[in-house]
Amino acid sequence: MKKLNKVPSLNGIISVPGDKSISHRSLILGAMATGITTVSNLLNSADVNTTKQVLVDLGVDIWNEAGVTKINGKGGDNFHDPKNVLDMGNSGTSTRLLTGLISGAGLYARIIGDDSLSKRPMDRVTKPLNSFGAKIESNNGRLPMNIHRSRLNKEIKFELQVGSAQVKSAVMLAGIVNGSKTTIIDNFNTRNHTEVMLKQFGAEIEVAGAEISIPADQHLHSVNVAVPGDISSAAFWIVAGLLVKDSNLTIKNVGLNPTRSGIIKILQEMNAKIDIKRVNDDGEIVADIKPHFSQLTAMNIGGKVIPTCIDEIPILALAATQAEGRTIIKDASELRVKESNRITTVTTELNKLGANIQATEDGFIIYGPTKLHSNDVHVSSNKDHRIAMMLAIAALITEGNVILEDDDSVGISYPTFFSDLERVVAK
Incomplete structure (x- = not known):
């Protein structure tokens, strides 16, 4: 008080x-890339620390050195099932983006959150992912969720139904980790931090009007990110x-x-x-x-x-x-x-x-x-x-x-x- x-x-x-949205994405893309990514001015907050801890639970090495954050990327195929329940705290960004990553990587995970996060809609992410081949069970579209091992379709096409960059990013991350050709229609012109950063990490991505296209079998490489x-x-x-x-x-x-x-x-x-x-x-x-x-x-x-x-x-x-x-x-x-x-x-x-x-x-x-x-x-x-x-x-x-x-x-x-x-x- x-x-x-x-x-x-x-x-x-x-x-x-540091920008919260970019901080989340730098950690996640650094984990997906091959090599050591260095991030300066990473936001030190509860939400971003949640994303960091979940990635560690998925097998990623993340540490601080000389005032910067370093991520030893596992590449798309090197994540493993978490040994514990993943607690997303209050972070909707962590939950939605990492649900895409976990689904695309074919892992099993149980996800929970605090009282506030447990009231927020997650079906906007789970429904499209399930339609692409994921197996996600939720509590009437809310947390807790169980993500079961699955393989997504080799071609993903999706049109955003709500103006949510988190949903768009979740689908992109799922498609890239799975190796799928991914096409997304974003008529809402939602924030494009994921698209910008994917290019930094070496992904092929084309944006033509509302259409975002990512070819199959992308391989990200480590970079230095200044948030x-x-x-x-x-x-x-x-x-x-x-x-x-x-x-x-x-x-x-x-x-x-x-x-x-x-x-x-x-x-x-x-x-x-x-x-x-x-x-x-x-x-x-x-x-x-x-x-x-x-x-x-x-x-x-x-x-x-x-x-x-x-x-x-x-x-x-x-x-x-x-x-x-x-x-x-x-x-x-x-x-x-x-x-x-x-x-x-x-x-x-x-x-x-x-x-x-x-x-x-x-x-x-x-x-x-x-x-x-x-x-x-x-x-x-x-x-x-x-x-x-x-x-x-x-x-x-x-x-x-x-x-x-x-x-x-x-x-x-x-x-x-x-x-x-x-x-x-x-x-």
């Missing part, structure tokens, strides 16, 4: 932790810099993959002043970001931009409470099956602070600007890391004390969030 309050300004340079800062973590500081007057924040080395950086585009359309300086275009686009205090204007947000900012919508909703006019966020029903029901939690917790938000089936209607206020009001993250960080940023512009419960949930993606906050708050 933390007591937070309004601040006059924020000042300093922040280097956010950029996570845009989802940077988003909290970007919005903080826009909302807290007299701030002078710079967020260094942030990944700006076009399939992930929709929040930048949206905020700029809301009249946000954001300076962007590119520092690297090798594989993933990386840039330094400097937000400036801005008078935001409301807008309608929906359609194809939603998959590019789905994890940032909670902090985007906070920004909308300070924008002039009515903001509508729609086509975001995926928020209901995240670590919490984020439509409900965002609405409930921000309204406690005086916001004017109405929940809809697939998003929000937000009226602004509203002055946030608190008389020692207790708000809760509902054990959701992105809600915890959003509420902490909200407290910075709220009159009175805000008492944040379940603040330790930030460890899922950003363990040093509160120490970074303390460092940039003006003394």
Whole structure:
């Protein structure tokens, strides 16, 4: 539990932790490759550590050396059945991507998770995998799951039914490990970190419009991976810099993959002043970001931009409470099956602070600007890391004390969030 309050300004340079999505994938592809892969700036968080431990349970050697993570890749045929039940904790990414890997490798495994993860839908992964020849039993589409030894079809064709890069990646990983020719149709334009990284690891992969094609019998080779800062973590500081007057924040080395950086585009359309300086275009686009205090204007947000900012919508909703006019966020029903029901939690917790938000089936209607206020009001993250960080940023512009419960949930993606906050708050 933390007591937070309004601040006059924020000042300093922040280097956010490594991108969570890329960290997961670097470990998994490094395990699938032949040779020793070196990963720098790997995110040290609960979710990523779950992926690391599961890969170790599958027979992969992973260790830290001189500040980097090294993975002795087993190649596609060298994994073995885990000797114990695989506990995925709270990590949906670990569960879905590794279900694809385990199915493609023809292993047996039992998978469990915590209470929150056990409520999240896994049939979006198990159904397509089973249709390709996998043998996965689940609890009505949820955890726990048993994956039985099987061999997938030598040719896999799949069209995404939901805008989930995790599902897309699971199918790609399953096909590659199995040696299958794999074709995926992604009309949602979901984040493409797996496609970008597969090319880094030497895979043949062709992307033509919505169609992704991977020939049979791919062999990945080890590489050096530099994980950029996570845009989802940077988003909290970007919005903080826009909302807290007299701030002078710079967020260094942030990944700006076009399939992930929709929040930048949206905020700029809301009249946000954001300076962007590119520092690297090798594989993933990386840039330094400097937000400036801005008078935001409301807008309608929906359609194809939603998959590019789905994890940032909670902090985007906070920004909308300070924008002039009515903001509508729609086509975001995926928020209901995240670590919490984020439509409900965002609405409930921000309204406690005086916001004017109405929940809809697939998003929000937000009226602004509203002055946030608190008389020692207790708000809760509902054990959701992105809600915890959003509420902490909200407290910075709220009159009175805000008492944040379940603040330790930030460890899922950003363990040093509160120490970074303390460092940039003006003394």
